[in-house]
Amino acid sequence: MTEVMREGDEGGEVANPVHESGNAKESLQHKRAVKVCLSGRNTGMGAYTEWTLYSTRQRKKINPHRTEYSRTGNHWWHYFFLLPGKYLAAVKDISNSGKHYCRYCLIRVFTQEEFREMHKNDERVMQNFDHYYRHNAYEIIDLPSERPPAPYVEVPCECLEEKAEW
Numbered sequence: 001m002t003e004v005m006r007e008g009d010e011g012g013e014v015a016n017p018v019h020e021s022g023n024a025k026e027s028l029q030h031k032r033a034v035k036v037c038l039s040g041r042n043t044g045m046g047a048y049t050e051w052t053l054y055s056t057r058q059r060k061k062i063n064p065h066r067t068e069y070s071r072t073g074n075h076w077w078h079y080f081f082l083l084p085g086k087y088l089a090a091v092k093d094i095s096n097s098g099k100h101y102c103r104y105c106l107i108r109v110f111t112q113e114e115f116r117e118m119h120k121n122d123e124r125v126m127q128n129f130d131h132y133y134r135h136n137a138y139e140i141i142d143l144p145s146e147r148p149p150a151p152y153v154e155v156p157c158e159c160l161e162e163k164a165e166w
Contacts, residue, residue, distance in 0.1 A: 090156035
């Protein structure tokens with residue numbers, strides 16, 4: 001993505017969205033990015049979780065802005081700064097016992113207006129709206145399909161591979 005991010009947790013604004021043109025480019029000029037955190041793990045005893053995020057607008061994989069690791073290195077957090085819209089995720093999730101919970105998800109990042117409407121009765125959120133918007137303005141929805149939701153989404157695990165038809 002062509003986003004310029006400030007240091008720390010401030011999020012960022014779109015500086016030059018190449019994928020947009022004309023009036024759409026101007027309307028995205030001051031959209032706030034939302035910080036989305038997706039966690040992963042590799043315990044060394046069989047458990048493994050990894051998220052792969054895809055842009056529906058650009059139709060390609062998105063790399064995290066930064067990744068933080070635990071002291072042991074067995075757990076990590078991928079941080080993405082995303083503009084309002086919809087994104088697809090492929091999740092490879094294996095439990096300690098070896099059972100697969102691999103799936104596809106839709107990540108929906110809310111606009112400021114949508115988030116304000118959702119929390120208009122929550123006084124705490126409205127008092128510190130910018131902070132809550134930057135860190136909480138998204139939802140993750142599991143998709144019922146066991147097939148990739150789009151041709152550019154890679155199959156995360158062999159357990160879903162035989163169901164893929166792209």
